[in-house]
Amino acid sequence: MIRLRRRDAIIGGAACLAGSAAPNAGAAWPYPGELVGAHAALGHRLRGGSLPGPSLTERADVVIVGGGIAGLSAAWRLRRAGIDDVVLVELESDVGGNARSGRNAVSAFPWGAHYVPLLTDESVHAAALFEELGIITGRDAAGRPIYNDFALCADPRERLFIDGAWQEDLLPDNGISAADRRQYGAFFSAMDDWRRARGSDGRRAFAIPLDLSSADERFRLLDRISMEDYMRAQGWDSRPLLWYVDYCCRDDYGTTFDQVSAWAGVHYHAARGGIASGDATPTVLTWPEGNGYIVRRLQAKLAPARCDSLAWRVRPADSGVAVDIYEPAQDRSRRIQARAVVLAVPRFVADRLLGRTPDTSHSYAPWMVANVTVARLPQGRGAPLCWDNVVYNSRSLGYVVATHQSVAQVQRRTVLTYYWPLSDSPPSQARAWALGRRLGDWQAMVAGELLRVHPELEGAIERIDACVWGHAMIRPTPGYIWGPARAAACEQTPPVFFAHSDMSGISIFEEANERGVAAADAVQAWLRG
């Protein structure tokens, strides 16, 4: 768990945090808890400059800036290639990035990404990683992966609170008209067609990793319109169906469907379809700490990362690259003279490191994630408690139960991870608004909905911790995925290499992993001349 340290907020002098950091200390909130969050204050020092020049120098083959899935995957790939002289620098106190997690006396819990769908055939690098980590335990006669049973999301998976009761599955079913059902049928049959569709290049129309998708214009045309426009153009106006599709966009992209590219919106439904050995229905992989499990296992295979370190300047020098790193504990900077650097950070951060003005064509969605520790399990009329519990027509995405994968018969306490994309106003406005809110405000927002749906939890909420992600994920707005901005962002410029899911335009584990692996391969080729 990353705590926002008051000291850092003060030295950082970031105006937007003045409201959130200082009053949190000792204030009486509705519930015990902490506002945890990205090291925004320290990170924002990138903007102001005024960091001490390097007083120490060392050498390394490769420096990786950023310990999210992309950076860790790059380090993993380099290690497999026999390149061990690698330094991974991380701003926070722990690696993980969007897959970071926390833990308390009740359970481990995610602060961000909490699942991975069963891998597609094209996700070969992610599959190799999962095999190394024991998440894939073998292959059956047909070559299909056998996943670790305890990682496959247990049944029952999803339920929706609608009309005062819980129903199984997220697609609204209670009180749905025949006309709605016809549109459901048409929508899912269209998504099935997209899933099976292959282009003239023999590639799937919608693949993961996304760059392996077909280049046919008929598919890419979808990137020019919004998902909402696509739905309207098909004549789909069923309110519950539109709610569902919008929900999916907010869930994966933190963005409402009127601002999501239809290509990305369809990708959500058509690209997944990984198959596991056996006759199990398609599911996802999850752990109590979410993708933090992958981070923990991956980290154990790598050299220790240098955490609490702010890389602040990256400059080509001496047939290599100089990376200057500020160490706040010592209030000094260190220069690492490397042969190559992998910038596994969002592009606006990479631009700052390189002394460029950030390219505004990349836009990022802000999120709030809260972990609610409860003394008893939520109940409710209708379908029993599931892994993912969603409230119809809410602006939140609902909550995930951290202890869902437990096989113990009796569970009393648990942690509910509440996801709330701040998608109702333009990202910069939402970000400013979010950073000005205090822990108590988030607690009231989360508890308000939770207790409305679960009045039986009155008095059972032990604590609510919250995390605000100012730049949680890249937004696949129309034109971004197959437009010039992303194409430019994907160019590698030795000795500076880039690895981040924003180069894919969708922020999912497989893309981050793929970008890390691709950067590592490019680095390797460069080093070998």
Add this chain to the structure above:
Amino acid sequence: MDAPALPRQSPAQALLLASAFAVATCGLVYELIAGTLASYLLGDSVTQFSTVIGVYLFAMGVGSYLSGRIEHDLLGVFVRVEILIGLIGGFSAALLFLLFAQVVDFRIPLYAVVGVVGVLVGVEIPLLLRLLRDQYALKDLVARVFTLDYVGALLASMLFPLVLVPKLGLMRSSFLFGMLNTGVALWLLLGYGTALRHVRAHRIAALLVLAALAAGFVYAGRIMEEAEASIFPDPVIYAETTPYQRIVLTDSHRDLRLFLNGNLQFSSRDEYRYHEALVHPGLSSVARPARVLIFGGGDGLAAREVLKYPQVESITQVELDPAMVRLFSGNEMLTRLNADAFASPKLHVITQDAFVWLKDNADRERFDFIVVDFPDPSNFSIGKLYSLTFYKLLRRIVAPGGAVVVQSTSPLIARHAYWCVVATLEAAGFVTTPYHVFVPSFGEWGFVMAADRTIVPGTAYPPGLRYVSADTAHDMLRFPPDMDRVPADINRLDSQVLVRTFDAEWSAYGVY
């Protein structure tokens, strides 16, 4: 023309105003009690609270309207209303708890009680206003009475969740506030004795109600037991709520029955059929059964059967609830039933969650015979104990030549569920030997033996068995057409078909 109001008496004013406060507090408490009780018993607290509040407020409106029809003897009516509220409101929680098990639709008595209390409470405030109308200017009167009314409501709403429910419970709270209402009536009878007719009769009535409520308050615990007993057909002789379950023992004509969370676990009259069938066909087939493992079976009855084999050197029993083991190793009636199995030096009890224990011990020890005696897969947590993952781990702790037996619900009532268990065991790599037995208190019951071979039940059994013999063991393997094998899916952690199938089949059976 209204009846004359009260004569000017300053202590009397204070008395009436104080009663307005008490009346408001009591009124809200009854509403909260009914709402909470309905949520407890019927679930879905949003619906219960909102309908109870709605009915209650509507009934108060009816009461207010009716108060306009009262022309004479305002104080007398007020006192009688107080006594009645004390009586009905005070007994409301106990009455509703007891009625819950008796009536077909609990909502009828629920809304009846809420309605009657609501009407009576609705009469109170208008009457009070009229009683006090000559003592204050209208604006002051309305201001004071309503202030006290609302402050009283605040007090009630704070007391209820913070003090009453946690400290006293619903039933005692209801009796306490009944006494408070009756107390107000008695107080008025003392203060205004002269202004009333039949004072003596009123006082006696109020005292009687007060005494009844006080008795109810003292014996609320026993009424609670009574309410529970009426859910069970036979007298409850033992009940305990553990962190894991509600344990209830009933006894009637030497038929001892154990219920866990309301589900029958055994009847002492025919449990021998179940437990002999559970243990002997499998155990008798194992050549050298030195080490035995029992999952569940906290009643010690499976262990009793296993202990009939002198070759057995040790029994490991993994049971979730230590209270079960304590009960079945301490109570004389129960130790007689399980032949004091827990006192055996061979038996070693581990109180832990079965799946967690198996996951941690899958490669540590092996057993020659394993009894898997879990509750039926009626929910997703228990369903995990019947999953492919559980059976794959289980297979790793079976010693060479060993065998497993799994209790697996009724193949007659839940035919697909039964064969789903069989299919899942086979998918885990076991060779299965399904069989069944008739247990009168349960009906037709199914088990599955699982090993690396088809099990042939032994021909020699320990002496003294009442049901299993070489002949019956052979008969148990035959399945008549109405419960013969059907194709079934495999029960996995990530697609728990068993729980859904089990639920559908038992629900359909309940309709007959």
